[in-house]
Amino acid sequence: MQFEPKLETGVLLKRYKRFLADVALPDGQVITIHCPNTGSMKNCLFPGEPVWFSTSDNPKRKYPHTWELMQTDQQHLIGINTGRANALAEEAINQHVITELLGYDTLKREVKYGSENSRIDILLTSQTLPECYIEVKSCTLLEDQVGYFPDAVTTRGQKHLRELIHMVTMGHRAVLLFVVQHSGISTVKPARHIDPQYADLLEQAVAKGVEVLAYKTELSPQGSQIIGPCNVML
Structure with a gap:
């Protein structure tokens, strides 16, 4: 399964309200992305580490970006999008x-x-x-x-x-x-x-x-x- 269009990257700041996460982009801008994971995400949250997210062209979406991957402090990758x-x-x-x-x-x-x-x-x-x-x-x-x-x-x-x-x-x-x-x-x-x-x-x-x-x-x-x-x- 290839990611099309290509994923964008940033740094995780925090996850909150279950379905939202704030991410800092390389240019310093902070955006809110959708978190498609209904679980507790125990041991999957590493603020300060890289994340990757996809972007939807659906104009009706309030949050067009979807969290896909998280890098841990041990350099492991986690698939965040359970879907x-x-x-x-x-x-x-x-x-x-x-x-x-x-x-x-x-x-x-x-x-x-x-x-x-x-x-x-x-x-x-x-x-x-x-x-x-x-x-x-x-x-x-x-x-x-x-x-x-x-x-x-x-x-x-x-x-x-x-x-x-x-x-x-x-x-x-x-x-x-x-x-x-x-x-x-x-x-x-x-x-x-x-x-x-x-x-x-x-x-x-x-x-x-x-x-x-x-x-x-x-x-x-x-x-x-x-x-x-x-x-x-x-």
Whole structure:
């Protein structure tokens, strides 16, 4: 996935009101950009370090700039825009990078499913294989050399796990796919210390047959792509 037009850069000053961040540009101007991340962004905020942002030509947008990347004080890159995870996953599936998901004929996004009024991130279908329901999650929280999900209590994520369990009981295939958008993460674990209910539900999901995958993203201001699997510790 290439960034078109090219990303612009600045220095993070602060994130506030959840969806806003102030950035200092190289010429000294300070602008406010949109922060497309609903999580706590724990261990993802490094004031004084470089950020990169995209720019929309939509005249109706109050904040035309969108925060895409953050550089940490350890020189790691983090994908801030969680909305990119689904596009990265779709691209990787179509390019046969995610080997566990080979053999399907069609890919659809945002299909209604389940019993709790949900939409699945990706649905794969084939004439010879069971339907495959894939829930995509962006993993960016790095603690003690381990990546954790979630970074805050997530009732929405808990609902998605229940829906995946339901799909398995209906005879379908269900996959939880962690897209790792932090260059320092090579292992992913459920964040029991943050959301124990999510961790319990994930254990139940795995016991019921839900598959858990984690794939690492190569990040750069030019573009990002999923490059290979990460370890998952349940």
